[in-house]
Structure formats: structure tokens, C-alpha cells
Amino acid sequence: MLAARLHGAHDLRVEEVADRALASGEARVRVAMGGICGSDLSYYNKGGVGDFSVREPLTLGHEVSGTVAELAADPLGLAEPGLAVGSRVAINPSRPCLHCQACRAGRSNLCRSMRFLGSAALMPHVQGAFSESVVVRADQCVPVPDSMTLTLAACAEPLAVALHAVRRAGELAGRHVLVAGCGPIGLLCLAAALFAGAASVHVTDLFEAPLRIARQMGALRTIDVRADPAALEQAAADRGGFDAAFEATGASASLVGMPALMRPGGRIVQLGMLPKGGVPLPANLLMAREIDLVGSFRFHEEFAIAVAALASGRIDIAPILSGTMPLRRADEAFRLAGDRQRAIKVHLDLA
Template sequence: MLAAVLHGAHDLRIEAREDRMLLPGEVRVRVRAGGICGSDLSYFNKGSVGDFKIREPLTLGHEVAGDVVAVAAGDGFAAPAIGTRVAINPSRPCLHCGFCRAGRENLCRRMRFLGSAALMPHIQGAFSETVVVRADQCVPVPADMPYRLAACAEPLAVALHGVRRAGRVLGANVLVAGAGPIGLLCLAAALHAGAGSVTVTDLFDGPLAIARRMGASQAVNVRDDAGGLEHLAGAAGGFDVALEATGSTASIVAMPALMRPGGRIVQLGMLPPGATPLPVNLLMAREIDLVGSFRFHEEFGIAVAALANGRIDVSPILSATFPLAEANAAFALASDRAQGAIKVHLEIG
């Protein structure tokens, strides 16, 4: 099978990889579409994501959907029938540790997440013609659901988990920092949860225009209007909830001053390695909660359902589709924020 394999920063090759035999409880999926994620872009451009560095060739990709083509029964998992269209949950937790038993599988210390360099050997990803996953990682979708829409279940699940970590959002004045894919999906998820208003920030006007289309109350270009966000925060007495989706040190450092007393900041973006200086006295004096949000668990099934029944519309973020053979061009477009591309997909099978 052919796969998009990264050998180092800016060294992405389309090359042959061998299929492996199925173990009991596993299925083989013919991948039809895959979305390029921010972590894929970080691996591609930097050779790392946060503290996770590429140490061997890595097949990228974890936002994928396709068709089940083979099943190995057994091991206690109910497998979808051959021919079923599925969205693939890239998380493969151990199911036995304390975190898994407590319903926090996303914190599993033995997690095997598709397309990740967190472990050695790396967990190979799914930008390949076929991929083998555990049966419980396959979530059936309607037979007429476009593959690239089904592939959006993973980033939407990230956003849903981030909003869940924010606590009570109903009626809240929400700030979303970053109008990339996760930021825009956080906007959609916050509105779905009943947010009273959502302000979105970015450095480029193109993504902010999409944020307005998706229901943002305010869209602020913080590069061109340096004081605009502070003015909005001051006029409203501060934001109740902030979702930091840029992974920018400057963004999280500035955020506590924008919050009302008792507010909550959720960090979704992966920050650069090392320590980040924060105004901790401000967090303390205003009793502002700062919490992390890492991946997702049960939100994946919720995301599939929300996409299938149209409760959350992600069509504004779908930007372009490239064949697998043109993966480098796809990554170049997805990396160029100035061109306004949000979610770029690979058409694989």
C-alpha cells in the first residue's frame, strides 16, 4: 500500500508500506479521506509536536474515514460488517489502567494514537491506502455521508472536549483564541452548548471571515487591531470562558488579564517545549481556573452524531482536497495561513 511517510521536517514521501496481518478484534479499513491536522503540520514543518520529536519515519494522519474491508473476529469487540462506512477514532487506549477504568481514556499512559511520535517505536498514522485499527475504534456513519465530513469527527471531538472542560457555557461570554480548524470548531461547539456570545481572534482576516459566517459575535484581528480585544473585554467586564487554540505563548500569557474574576481558561493548543511564564498572581487574585484539554474520549461518538444529523455544520471550514500523490502540495497549502485554507483533506482510496 502507499502511504505519506515523514522522514524529517519538510521530507514527506509517498512510499510503499506493507500491510500487516489482523489480530483478533481488529479490522482493516480502506481509507478514503483524511484531514490534515495542526499536529501533522507541526511534524511536517518542525519535525516535532511540543515535546514529541520524530525519531524514525512516521506515517502521518489521524483524522480519517473509510470502508471496512476485512475483520478478525474475537477479543470481545463487536466488529462492523465488511463494507460499513466508518469514521476512525485514532485513540487506542489500553482499557485496563486506572484512567481507562475511571472513564478518562484520553489520559491513558499506554495510549496508542495514530500518527504520533510520543512513543518509540512511533505509532504509524492513517494517511495510507489501508489502516488496521481495533474494532471499537470504528464508528459507523451513514452510507451517504461524505468521507471528508466523516473525517471531521476527530477535530470536532477535540473541540467538544475543550468546551466540556470549560464547564458551564450556557449564556457565557466566550473567547476563542485562534481561527484555525480547532478554534473554529470550538466556536461551533460553544454555540452548540448555548454560549451567549463568542469572540474569535486571529492574525488573518480570511479565517475571521469564516468565524463570522459560523456565528461569531465579534472577530478581531489582533495583529492589525492591537487594542481591540482588550477594549471588548473591558466593556463586558471580562470573558467568562476562554478557549486557547493557537498554542502561542503570547496568547496564553495575555489571556488572564482578559478574564472576569472566577472565569476559566482552557488550554487546547500545544505550546512550545519548555516552561511558559504566566501571571500567576493575576490567576490567584481573580480566582481564574486554568485547565488543560487533551484530545477526547466519549466526545468522538457525539461528534459523529452531530455531523450526521446536521446539528453542527462544519462545511465552512472545508477548504480543499488533494490526492495522496500530491500530499506535499496539500501540506504546503494547509501551512499557509495567509491563503485562508482552514481544513485541507487528502483523498486516498
């Protein structure tokens, strides 16, 4: 089968890879759509993401959907009821161990033995799903209704990331929220915060094009912090500070400046992947204003919630969908996805 394999920074090749037989409790899915994520772009541009570097050829991709082509025996009964050959599914890229302390506590996103599709965190790497088919554990397949496009189903993973971040933020109903960063995850945090009842959401970025999308998705105000750096401080002052903030840029300077924008007792959620090394935080300000700083990493039960919200239309993410390209044009698709002036979320058509 064909797959988009990264051999190093800017060295993405569509090439033949071997398939494998199913083990007990696994499913083979014919992949239909795959969304290019910020971590995929980091691997493509830098040869790594955060602390993880590519050390062997890596099939990228973890935001995927498709159709079940084969099912092995499932003696543990892990699969969703009704899952069968021919089922249309969104694929949860998380494959936790299910028996460690984190998994037993309902926080499997923190599983130390996690095998996450398209990740260089382990060696050998966990191969991803930008391929014509992928083998996953059956419980990673979440059925989607026939009324739901497989492009939309492939967006369940990034929406789940945003929904988990909103959960980490605490109660947002009636609150004033800041989202730093207008990439796919930042825009989905905007949608998720409004879904949770936020009274207002301010969104920042360095480019006007994604800020325009944020306004379409319901942002009360958008701020180009490069063109008007003082506007954000003024917006915070006008409200006496923000109740909650989502740092989705992964830029150290964004996080360092955020405590000064918060109300006393506010909460900052860090979900952007920061560069290697430490970040000099204004700890006295965090202490004196009792500002919570929490991390948000991937998701757990939010994946199924994301599928349901997208299927029902309760969360509309249509404005972020920027186009689709066939697998054989993967390199071109990655270059488009990395152009913040032209695209938010680009999908590969893998069918």
C-alpha cells in the same frame, strides 16, 4: 500499499509500505479521506510536535474515514453493534489500553499506554493512516450513515477535540466566550461553544481570511490582534471580562495575556500545544480573581458525539472545508494546508 511517510522536516514521501495481518479484535479499513491536522503540519514543518520528535519514518494522519475491508474475530465484543465488512466508518485514532486507572475512570484520553495514530510519542512510532489502508482495533471504527460524506466523517476527530474542550470549560449556556486562534480547532471550538448555548463568542487571529470564516460560523465579533491589539482588551472591558476562553493558538504570549481578559471566577481552557519549556503566567491574577486554568487533551466519549452531531447537521462545519488532493500530491496538500491565507482544513483523497 502507498502511504505518506515523513522522514524529517519538509521530507514527506509517498512510498510503498508493507501491510500486516490482523490480530484478534482488529479491523482493516480502506481509507477514503484524511484531514491534515495542525500536529501533522508541525511534524512536516519542524520534524516534531511539542516534546515529540520524529526519530524514524512516520506515516502521518489521524483524522480519517473509510470502509471496513476485513474483520478479525472479536472475542471481547469491543466492536460497535452492526459493524461488518463494507461498513462506512469514522476512525477514532485513540487506542487506549482499556485497563489502566485512567481508562477505568472514563478518562482514556489520559491513558499512559495510549497508541494514537500518527504519533512520535512512542518508539517505535505509532504509524498513522495517510495510507491506502490502516489496521485498527475494531472499537475504533464508528459507523456513519450512508447520507454522511466520508469527508465529513473524517472531521469527527477535530470536532471531538473541540467538544472535549467545551466540556472542560463547564457550563456555557448564556456565557460570553473568547476563542484565541482561528485555525481548524479554534473554529470548531467556536461551533461547539455555540452548540453548547454560549450567548456570544469573540474570536481572534492574526489574519483576516480565517476571521472571515469565523464570522460565517457565527462569531459575534472577530478581532485581528495584529492590526488592532487594543481591540481585544476593549472588548473584554465592555463585558466586564469573558466567562470562558479557549486558547487554541499554542502561543505562549496568548496564554500569558488571557487572565487579564477574564471575569472573576472565569475559566481558561488550554488546548493549543505550547512550545517546549515553561510559560511565565501571572499567577497572582489567577489567584486573586479565582480564575481556573485547565488543560484539554484530545477526547474520549466526545468522538461518538461528534459523529452524531455531524451526521445530523446539528453542527455545520462546511465553512472550514478548503479542498481535497490525491495522496500522490501529499506534499502539495501539506503546503496548502499550512497557508493560513488560503486554507483551513485540507483533506487527502486516499481511496
